[in-house]
Amino acid sequence: ELKVEQNPLFLSMQEGKNYTIYCNYSTTSDRLYWYRQDPGKSLESLFVLLSNGAVKQEGRLMASLDTKARLSTLHITAAVHDLSATYFCAGKAAGNKLTFGGGTRVLVKP
Amino acid sequence: NAGVMQNPRHLVRRRGQEARLRCSPMKGHSHVYWYRQLPEEGLKFMVYLQKENIIDESGMPKERFSAEFPKEGPSILRIQQVVRGDSAAYFCASSPPSRTPNYGYTFGSGTRLTVV
Numbered sequence: 001e002l003k004v005e006q007n008p009l010f011l012s013m014q015e016g017k018n019y020t021i022y023c024n025y026s027t028t029s030d031r032l033y034w035y036r037q038d039p040g041k042s043l044e045s046l047f048v049l050l051s052n053g054a055v056k057q058e059g060r061l062m063a064s065l066d067t068k069a070r071l072s073t074l075h076i077t078a079a080v081h082d083l084s085a086t087y088f089c090a091g092k093a094a095g096n097k098l099t100f101g102g103g104t105r106v107l108v109k110p
Numbered sequence: 111n112a113g114v115m116q117n118p119r120h121l122v123r124r125r126g127q128e129a130r131l132r133c134s135p136m137k138g139h140s141h142v143y144w145y146r147q148l149p150e151e152g153l154k155f156m157v158y159l160q161k162e163n164i165i166d167e168s169g170m171p172k173e174r175f176s177a178e179f180p181k182e183g184p185s186i187l188r189i190q191q192v193v194r195g196d197s198a199a200y201f202c203a204s205s206p207p208s209r210t211p212n213y214g215y216t217f218g219s220g221t222r223l224t225v226v
Contacts, residue, residue: 040222096166100154
C-alpha cells in the first residue's frame with residue numbers, strides 16, 4: 001500500500017528567501033500531484049508529475065520528481081506572503097485513488 | 111464549464127441524525143471519489159465510484175457510511191446515526207477515464223459537517 005510522507009509539517013518562511021518541501025513515497029507511484037489549500041477552502045491543483053526527472057514550474061513554485069529515490073520536491077523561490085497556505089503532495093498507485101501526505105503548512109512572514 | 115459541485119457547503123447535524131452529502135462531477139468526468147479531511151490533517155480516501163458501480167470502498171468505515179453514484183443525478187455520501195467523530199470536511203473529486211491524457215483530479219469545495 002502506498003504511503004506518502006511530507007516534511008516539514010510546518011514551514012515559517014521569510015519573504016524573499018528560498019525553501020523546499022519534501023515528499024517521500026513508499027512504493028511505485030505512476031503520478032505525483034501537488035496541491036495547495038487555503039484555510040477553509042478546497043484543493044487547487046498545482047502540478048502533475050508523470051515521469052522520472054520531470055520538472056514543472058509555475059511562477060515562484062517548481063516541482064520535481066525522482067522516481068528512483070521515490071522523492072518529489074516543491075521548491076519555493078523568493079517567498080511572498082501570497083504563498084502562505086498548506087501544500088499537499090499525493091501519489092497515485094494501482095487503481096485510481098490518491099494517497100495524500102500530511103501536508104506542509106507554510107507561513108510567509110514579512 | 112462548471113467544476114465539481116458539492117452541496118451543502120455546511121451541514122450541522124445532531125448526534126444520531128443522518129447526513130447526506132451530494133457531489134456532481136465535472137462535465138465529461140465519469141469517476142467520482144470521496145475524501146475526508148479532519149482538522150489539521152491530510153485527506154483520507156474513502157470511496158471511488160463510477161456510474162452505478164462502487165469500484166473501491168477500502169477507505170469507508172464498515173458501519174453507518176454508504177455511497178452511491180446513480181445513473182442519473184449526483185453521487186451521494188450518506189452517513190447514518192452521525193457521531194461527533196464524523197465532524198470533518200468531506201471533499202469530492204472527479205476525473206475522466208484514466209486513459210485520458212493529462213489525467214487529473216478536480217476537487218469540489220467540500221462539505222463541512224459539524225455534529226453537535
